Amino acid sequence: MEANVRKMTALYMFVSGIAILLMMVLGLLMLLAQGKMIPLGQDTFYEMMTAHGTFMVGAAAFAASAVMWYFLRQYVRLSFPIFVTHFVLFLTGAVMTAISIFVFRFAGAWTFLYPLPAMSAGMWGKTGASLYLIGMLLIGVSFLLLYLDTSRAIIREYGSLGHGLGWPQILGKVKGYGPPPTVVASTMVSIVNLVSLTVGASVLVMSLINLFQPSIEMDPLLAKNLIYAFGHIFANSVIYMGVIVVYEILPKYTNRPWKSYKIFLIAWNMSTLFTIIVYPHHLLMDFVMPKWMLIIGQVFSYLNGLPVLVVTAFGALMIVYRSGIEWDMASSFIFLSMFGWVAGVIPAIADATIVINHVMHNTKWVPGHFHMYMGVGAVSMLFGFMYYFIRGNERKIGYADMVSFWVYTVFFLSLCGTFLLSGKVSAPRRWAVHFPEWVPYDRMGAVFAVVIIAAVTVFLYRFFVSVIIVQAKQNIEVGPRA
Amino acid sequence: MSGKRYAVGGAFFMAILVLPPVLRWMESSMIGVMLGQIPVLVVAGWLFGFALPRRFIEWLNCWNENGLPGLLLAISVLTFWLLPRSVDASLNEPLLRLAKWMMLPLLVGMPLSLSWKRLHPIARGIVHTNAISMLVVMGWLYLSVPVRVCNSYLLSQQNALGRMMIALAIVLAAFWSLRLFVATTPNEPTTR
Numbered sequence: 055m056e057a058n059v060r061k062m063t064a065l066y067m068f069v070s071g072i073a074i075l076l077m078m079v080l081g082l083l084m085l086l087a088q089g090k091m092i093p094l095g096q097d098t099f100y101e102m103m104t105a106h107g108t109f110m111v112g113a114a115a116f117a118a119s120a121v122m123w124y125f126l127r128q129y130v131r132l133s134f135p136i137f138v139t140h141f142v143l144f145l146t147g148a149v150m151t152a153i154s155i156f157v158f159r160f161a162g163a164w165t166f167l168y169p170l171p172a173m174s175a176g177m178w179g180k181t182g183a184s185l186y187l188i189g190m191l192l193i194g195v196s197f198l199l200l201y202l203d204t205s206r207a208i209i210r211e212y213g214s215l216g217h218g219l220g221w222p223q224i225l226g227k228v229k230g231y232g233p234p235p236t237v238v239a240s241t242m243v244s245i246v247n248l249v250s251l252t253v254g255a256s257v258l259v260m261s262l263i264n265l266f267q268p269s270i271e272m273d274p275l276l277a278k279n280l281i282y283a284f285g286h287i288f289a290n291s292v293i294y295m296g297v298i299v300v301y302e303i304l305p306k307y308t309n310r311p312w313k314s315y316k317i318f319l320i321a322w323n324m325s326t327l328f329t330i331i332v333y334p335h336h337l338l339m340d341f342v343m344p345k346w347m348l349i350i351g352q353v354f355s356y357l358n359g360l361p362v363l364v365v366t367a368f369g370a371l372m373i374v375y376r377s378g379i380e381w382d383m384a385s386s387f388i389f390l391s392m393f394g395w396v397a398g399v400i401p402a403i404a405d406a407t408i409v410i411n412h413v414m415h416n417t418k419w420v421p422g423h424f425h426m427y428m429g430v431g432a433v434s435m436l437f438g439f440m441y442y443f444i445r446g447n448e449r450k451i452g453y454a455d456m457v458s459f460w461v462y463t464v465f466f467l468s469l470c471g472t473f474l475l476s477g478k479v480s481a482p483r484r485w486a487v488h489f490p491e492w493v494p495y496d497r498m499g500a501v502f503a504v505v506i507i508a509a510v511t512v513f514l515y516r517f518f519v520s521v522i523i524v525q526a527k528q529n530i531e532v533g534p535r536a
Numbered sequence: 537m538s539g540k541r542y543a544v545g546g547a548f549f550m551a552i553l554v555l556p557p558v559l560r561w562m563e564s565s566m567i568g569v570m571l572g573q574i575p576v577l578v579v580a581g582w583l584f585g586f587a588l589p590r591r592f593i594e595w596l597n598c599w600n601e602n603g604l605p606g607l608l609l610a611i612s613v614l615t616f617w618l619l620p621r622s623v624d625a626s627l628n629e630p631l632l633r634l635a636k637w638m639m640l641p642l643l644v645g646m647p648l649s650l651s652w653k654r655l656h657p658i659a660r661g662i663v664h665t666n667a668i669s670m671l672v673v674m675g676w677l678y679l680s681v682p683v684r685v686c687n688s689y690l691l692s693q694q695n696a697l698g699r700m701m702i703a704l705a706i707v708l709a710a711f712w713s714l715r716l717f718v719a720t721t722p723n724e725p726t727t728r
Contacts, residue, residue, distance in 0.1 A: 136658065202661035209716065216717040248665065252709070255669040260676055270680045 055134070062137060063124050064521040067440050069145070070117035071514045074433065077110045078510060082503040088488045089496035097177060099486035100161035104186075107164035108151060111289045112193060114428060116144055117436045118295035119200055124439075125302045126240045129233070130207035140200045147192030150185050158182030163484065165285065166190075168277035172265045183265050191258045197288075198251045205244045208237060215241055219326065220319035232314035235301035242326045243291050249330055250291070254284030275342060279334075286333040292428070293395060294325070296435030297366055300388050303442050304370060307385050308377035312369060321361030328358040338411040348408060355406030363399060367392050383455050384445065387438030390463055394430025397467075398423060401474060418495075419477025426470040430463070437513050444520035455516055458509040465505045472499035543587035549580040550641065563627060566686065566693040567700050574617060574640060581645015588650075596650060604659070606651030613643040620685035627688050668709045675701030 080102045087094035094102075123137055154160040160182035162170040171183040208218040212233055218241030220232030232238060257280035263270055305312045334351030337343050370392050379385055401423035405414050414420070441451070472495045481492035488496060552558055553576055562568035588596075600606045616622055617636055626636040652660070678698030684691050 133658075198662070198665060199658065202658045202665075205716065206657045206661065209720065213719040214717050217719055221717075252665045252669045255665070256672040256676075259669070259673045263673070263677070269682055270677065272676070272680065 059124070059127070059134065059137075062134075062141065063120050064443065064517075066120035066141060067117055067436070067443065068514075068518060068521070070113040070120075070436070071440065071510075071517060073109050073113035073116075073148075075507065075510050075514060077106050077113065078503065078507050080106045082500060082507060085496050085500040085503055087486065089493050089500055090488075091497065091500065094486075096486040097159065097161060100163070100177075101155050101159060103484060104161050104163050105152070105155045108155075108190075109148070110428070111164065111292065112144075112148060112151075114292045114432055114436065115197070115288065115295070117439075118292045118432065119197065121436065121439050122204070122236075122240055122243065122295040122298050123200070125236045125298050126204060126207075129237050130204075130211040132207050133203050136199055136203040140196045143196030143199070144193055147189045147194075147196060150189030150192065152189075154182045154185035154189060158185060160186045162186070165281055166261060167281060168261060168264065168272045168274050169268075171261050172268055180265055184262060187258050187262050187265070191255065194251045194254050194258070197247060198255075201244045201247045201251070204240055205248065208241050208244065212237070215245060219323050220314055221323075223314070224316060224319050224323065232316075232319045235312055235314050235318070236298050238314055238319060238322045239294055239298050239301065242322050242329075243294050245326055246287050246294075246329045247291050250284045250287035253280055254288070257281055257284060275340065278337060278340065282333045282336040286336055287329055289424075289428075290329055293432045293435070294329075294362070296391070296432045296439075297362070297395075299435045299439045299442070300366060300370060300392065303384060303388055303438065304373050304379075308373050308379050310373050310377060312373060318365045318369070321365045324361045325358065328354045328361075332358045335406045335411075338406070338408050339415055352406055352408050356403060360399075363395060367396055382445075383441035383451060383459060384438045386456075386459055387434045387441060390459075391431050391434035391438060394426055394432075394434055398425075398427030398431050398470075402427065414477055416482055417477040418473045418481045418483045421483055422470050422473030422477055425473055426467070429466050430470070440513065440517045444517060451516060454512055458512040461505055462509040462513075465502045465509070469499050469502040469506060472496075472502065539587040539589070542583045542585075546580040546583035546587070546641065546645075549576055549583070550637075553577065553580075554637075566623075566689040566697045569623060569627075570618070570697055571700055571704065574614075577637065577640035578614070578645040578648070581641030581643075582649040583645075584641060585646040585649025588646075593650060597654070600647075600651055600654065602656060602659070603651030603654030606647035607655060607659070607663070610644045610647045610651070613639055617644075624687050664708075664712050668705050668712075671701050671705035671708070675699065675705065 083092070083094060084099060084102055084106065086092045087099055119140065120137075123132060126132060158181050159178045160171075160174075161177055162174070162183065166183075166187065171187060172180075174183070205215065209215060212218045218233055218237055220238060222228035223230065223232040233241075257277060260272055260277070260280075264272055301312050331350060332354040334343065334347045335355045336351075338348055338351055370389070374389070401419060404410050405420055405423060441455075444451075476492060476495040476499075479491060479495070481488060481495065553562065553573060562573045617626070617640060622632075622636075625632040627633070655663075675698045678685075678694050678701065680698075681694070684694060686694070
C-alpha cells in the first residue's frame, strides 16, 4: 500500500508540475504577444489566457490536494480509492476543458462570466462552451469527493469538524494542544471548499441551462457573486493546503515540534470564516452591489490572510531560529514560500481598499499580486514538497538545482515586479494588444519568464529522474494511522 | 419503536394528506404540492420502510449493494414526479394521481429508508451537497423561466416556489453544516 501511495502521489506531482510548466510557456507566449515580439492572433491570446488561468489554479490545487492527502493520512484513515478517483476524474475534466479551449476555441476566461459562454460573438459555439462548463463540473466533483472523504475521516477520528479546528481547546474544555496543524489546516480547507464547490456546481449548471436555453436568463450580478464565491475560495485554498508542507517539513528539519497552541487555533478558525465571506473584494467595482457587502469585502480582506499568515510566518521564523537547520532544496523552498506568501499579500491588501481598487483592479497590478502569492508562495511549497519527496537521493541534487532555485527566486520576483509596474502605468489586464508605453514591461517580463521556465524545467527533470526512472526505494515516514 | 408503530405513522401521514380539506389546500398551490405533498409522501414511505419484516429486508438487501441501487431507484422516480408535466398529470388524471400516491411512498421513501444507512458516508455527502446545489438551480429556474411550466398554476406561484426552494437550500445547508460541527464519539485522537 505504501508503495502505491507513493507512486500515486508522485504521479499527482508530476502531472501537476508538467501542467504548470506548460502554462508558464503559455504565459510567456502571451507576454511576447503583448510585447509585440511575436504575432499571436487575438483569439488565440484569449484562448491561451483562458487555459493559463484555468489550469494554473487547477494544477496547483490538484498538487496541493495531493500534499494534503499525503500528510493528513498520518493522522486519519483516508480512502485510497477516493484518492485515485480524484486523480482520474480531475484528468477527465481537465482533458475536456483543454479540448474546449484548443479544439473548440472557447476563450471566455476561467471566470466564464454570464452571459459570455452563450454570447461569444461567433468566436466559439455551444460545443466549446458546454465542454468547458462540463469539464469544470467534473473537476469540481473530483475535488468534492476528496473533501467529503477528508471531512468524513476527520469527523471519525476527532468527533466533529469543530474538534478538528480545536474548539475544545479554544473554549478551554480540554487542556493542552489541539489536533496536529495538518489536521487543523485540512479541516479548514475541507469546510471552505465544500462551500465553494457546492456554489460552483450551482452556477455551472445554471450557465449550462442558459447556454442551451438563452431565454432562461440569470441575474448577471448574482452569477458574478456565485462565480467569485466559488473561484475565490477555491483558489485561496491552494495556499492553505500547501502550508501543510511547512507544518510537516520544518519540524523534521529543525527537530522542533510545531504545536497547535491556542492562538494558532484561533487564527485558523478566523481564516475559515473570513475565507468564505471575503470574496466580495472581487466585486468592489460593481457599484450595484449592496454597500454592506463591499464593506465586508474591504474589511475582511485586511483580516483574512493575516491570522494564519502571521502565526505561520512567525512560527516558521521561531522554529528555524538557531535550530541549525540544514538548508537544502526542500527547506529553502519552504522558507521562500513564506516570503512569497507574506510579500504577495501586500498588493492584495492594497487592492482590497475600495478607493485604490477603483483605480488598480483592472490593471496588471492584480496579476502582480497573485503571481507573487501563487508563484513564489504556493508553488514554492509544492516544489519544496517535491524535493522533500525525493529526499534520500541527495547525491543527485547538485549545483544546478541550487542555482535554479536562486534563479527562480530572483526572476520570479522580477516578473512580479514588471506586472506591478505595468499596473502603475495603467496597463489593463486581460488585454491582448498593448499601447507602446506598456510594451517595455511586457518584454522584460517575457525575458524573465524564459529564465523561470528553464529553472522549473530543472526542478521537474530532477523530480522525474529521481522518482520515475531511479525509483529511489526509501521508506517514507509514516504516522500511527498510515 | 416497533415496526407496527412506524407503519401506523406512515399511514397516518398519508391519511392526513388524503383528507379533502388538506388535499385541496395542498394542491391549490405549487408550493403545497412540491414542498408539502411530495415530501410528506416520501416521509410516509420512509416510515413504512422501518415496518418491513427483518427477513424481507435481508432478502431485499441482496439487490441493494451499499444502498446504491435503492438510492438510484428513489432519485429516478422522484425526478419523474418533479417534472412539471407529471405534476400537471397527477392533478388532472386519476390514474396518474393514484400512481403518484403509490410510487412516491413505495419507490422513493421506502428505498431511501432501506438504503440510507447502507450508503457510504461519502455517498451521503454527495446526496447532501447535490441536493443543496440543485435546489438552488431549480429555484432559479422557477424564478427565471418566462412561461408557466405547469398548466395548473400561475406564474406568480411558480416564482413563489422558486423563492421557497432557494430558502430551503439555505436552511438545509445550514442544518447539515451545523451537524458536521456537533461532536460524535471520536476514535482516540492522534496527537503529536
